[in-house]
Amino acid sequence: xxxxxxxxxxxxxxxxxxxxxxxxxxxxxxxxxxxxxxxxxxxxxxxxxxxxxxxxxxxxxxxxxxxxxxxxxxxxxxxxxxxxxxxxxxxxxxxxxxxxxxxxxxxxxxxxxxxxxxxxxxxxxxxxxxxxxxxxxxxxxxxxxxxxxxxxxxxxxxxxxxxxxxxxxxxxxxxxxxxxxxxxxxxxxxxxxxxxxxxxxxxxxxxxxxxxxxxxxxxxxxxxxxxxxxxxxxxxxxx
Amino acid sequence: xxxxxxxxxxxxxxxxxxxxxxxxxxxxxxxxxxxxxxxxxxxxxxxxxxxxxxxxxxxxxxxxxxxxxxxxxxxxxxxxxxxxxxxxxxxxxxxxxxxxxxxxxxxxxxxxxxxxxxxxxxxx
Numbered sequence: 418x419x420x421x422x423x424x425x426x427x428x429x430x431x432x433x434x435x436x437x438x439x440x441x442x443x444x445x446x447x448x449x450x451x452x453x454x455x456x457x458x459x460x461x462x463x464x465x466x467x468x469x470x471x472x473x474x475x476x477x478x479x480x481x482x483x484x485x486x487x488x489x490x491x492x493x494x495x496x497x498x499x500x501x502x503x504x505x506x507x508x509x510x511x512x513x514x515x516x517x518x519x520x521x522x523x524x525x526x527x528x529x530x531x532x533x534x535x536x537x538x539x540x541x542x543x544x545x546x547x548x549x550x551x552x553x554x555x556x557x558x559x560x561x562x563x564x565x566x567x568x569x570x571x572x573x574x575x576x577x578x579x580x581x582x583x584x585x586x587x588x589x590x591x592x593x594x595x596x597x598x599x600x601x602x603x604x605x606x607x608x609x610x611x612x613x614x615x616x617x618x619x620x621x622x623x624x625x626x627x628x629x630x631x632x633x634x635x636x637x638x639x640x641x642x643x644x645x646x647x648x649x650x651x652x653x654x655x656x
Numbered sequence: 657x658x659x660x661x662x663x664x665x666x667x668x669x670x671x672x673x674x675x676x677x678x679x680x681x682x683x684x685x686x687x688x689x690x691x692x693x694x695x696x697x698x699x700x701x702x703x704x705x706x707x708x709x710x711x712x713x714x715x716x717x718x719x720x721x722x723x724x725x726x727x728x729x730x731x732x733x734x735x736x737x738x739x740x741x742x743x744x745x746x747x748x749x750x751x752x753x754x755x756x757x758x759x760x761x762x763x764x765x766x767x768x769x770x771x772x773x774x775x776x777x778x779x780x
Contacts, residue, residue: 440768442680447673447760451665451684534658565658568691568758593738594691627739629749 455569458537462572470552472654475573477595480561482581483605485513487638488556492520494648499655500553504543506535506560513558523547534565537572552655563592575654581606582613586620593627601632603647608637659696663704670710670763678709681764683716687755688736694719722755
């Protein structure tokens with residue numbers, strides 16, 4: 418270190434060859450996770466949910482998998498059994514929030530604009546507005562996208578990936594990050610199986626390649642098949 | 657395109673730590689199993705840095721190799737594909753050892769050394 422100016426040049430008082438009032442590049446180690454701030458807020462959210470016995474379910478899927486229909490039918494089935502509130506994430510519009518509002522349950526719409534996913538801060542803010550009661554369920558309907566939401570911890574209690582039989586059975590292989598983090602995969606629209614080219618055996622094999630021992634509930638949200646299993650899965654997680 | 661918000665998080669974190677100090681280089685670690693496309697981060701970086709002390713900084717991306725271990729047969733192996741399958745037993749019950757990094761390793765900042773008023777006179 419330069420004893421005169423204190424800079425990191427390798428100079429001493431007797432061997433002082435640099436002039437003062439000069440600039441140096443200093444390396445500052447940060448060693449910080451890029452998502453550190455998101456993960457801190459997520460951890461706070463998780464603590465709050467746990468302390469209040471709130472089950473926060475992060476629902477993720479591609480657009481058109483039937484998330485909102487599954488959600489409205491779920492709310493109807495949980496009526497008189499569990500208090501439910503909803504955080505609705507979309508890039509634009511509050512069409513989906515209107516569908517939830519029609520069920521009579523509280524909902525906060527989060528429009529992400531150019532963003533393609535919800536993050537922990539958005540959920541924190543939405544949940545403060547919702548102020549869910551203790552021992553209730555908060556469904557967080559993420560932006561329809563199988564890529565970006567995979568990376569963002571919201572502080573949720575469980576991550577549920579919804580996929581429909583009108584999509585390719587190889588989707589788990591195409592979006593491994595998303596399926597790998599799923600606590601549950603809901604396979605929706607099974608009433609359409611006779612009409613589409615979807616191979617459930619191939620789907621199970623593809624899923625097992627990214628998620629060992631996966632938990633799958635096949636449902637038809639519109640016809641009601643499998644809904645009892647899905648409702649049971651939710652109720653078992655309320656303590 | 658989550659790389660836009662990730663790159664924003666990088667610039668925010670750097671500015672949080674260093675304030676107005678001009679940054680000349682940012683070094684990130686992005687592993688092949690992180691789910692992040694390095695080219696997209698590069699694409700977003702100048703855009704996000706504009707108007708901040710990070711503007712004009714060089715972006716260096718270090719890509720650590722992906723390594724995983726099979727929980728079933730114990731084999732350790734290198735992997736850079738997000739579908740993690742054990743080459744020994746073809747099982748998917750695999751733990752990532754490295755390659756999922758998404759970190760800011762360091763930054764370089766330019767600081768001007770100014771001779772203190774009471775500095776001793778040096779032979780020169």
